[in-house]
Amino acid sequence: MTSYTSDYPSTDFDADFKKFFEEFYATSDTPDAHDKYADSFTEDATLIMASKKAKGRSEILALRKGLWEKVSGRLHKPLKVFPYGANADEVMLFGTVDYELKDGRKANVDWSAHAHLVKQEGKVKMDFYQVYLDSAAQNPSK
Incomplete structure (x- = not known):
């Protein structure tokens, strides 16, 4: 089984937030979990994925759904999460992701992200998530 645990600095950080990120990246790597992925966000959240921006569920x-059009598999490795101070609800993240494309090509891409977390009705969600990708690595040569 794949581990989605990350390293954290020595600062207090909500255990629910840590668990959220582990589940979020597992969901991100599950091809048919579109609704579960969208449920990771508040109804009015902003998601920015490289040059693509989405507002609302x-x-x-x-x-x-578009992120899976050309991809047959992906594996996120969230390596480090940096909370913005003790008990923060805002973080920066760093990791890698392995892609297998439907045409058979493979790629490994470094990424970083900025996330803001909230708790709604006892559940952790993001109301803002921006991912920064190495765009040159997104287009591997054949």
């Missing part, structure tokens, strides 16, 4: 769901 319906746009996030459409963006998510």
Whole structure:
């Protein structure tokens, strides 16, 4: 089984937030978990994925589906999470992702992200998530 645990600095950080990220990246790597992925966000959340921007659940769901159009598999490795101080609800993240494309090509891409977390009705969600990707690595040569 794949581990989605990350390293954290020595600062207090909500255990629910840590668990959220582990589940979020597992969901991100599950091809048919579109609704579960969209449920990781508040109804009015903003998601920016490289040059693509989505606002609200319906746009996030459409963006998510588009992310799987040419990809047959992906594996996120969230390596480090940096909370913005003790008990923060805002973080920067760093990791890698392995892609297998439907045409058989493979790629490994470094990424970083900025996330803002909230708790709604006892559940952790993001109301803002921006991912920065190495765009040159997204287009591997044959």
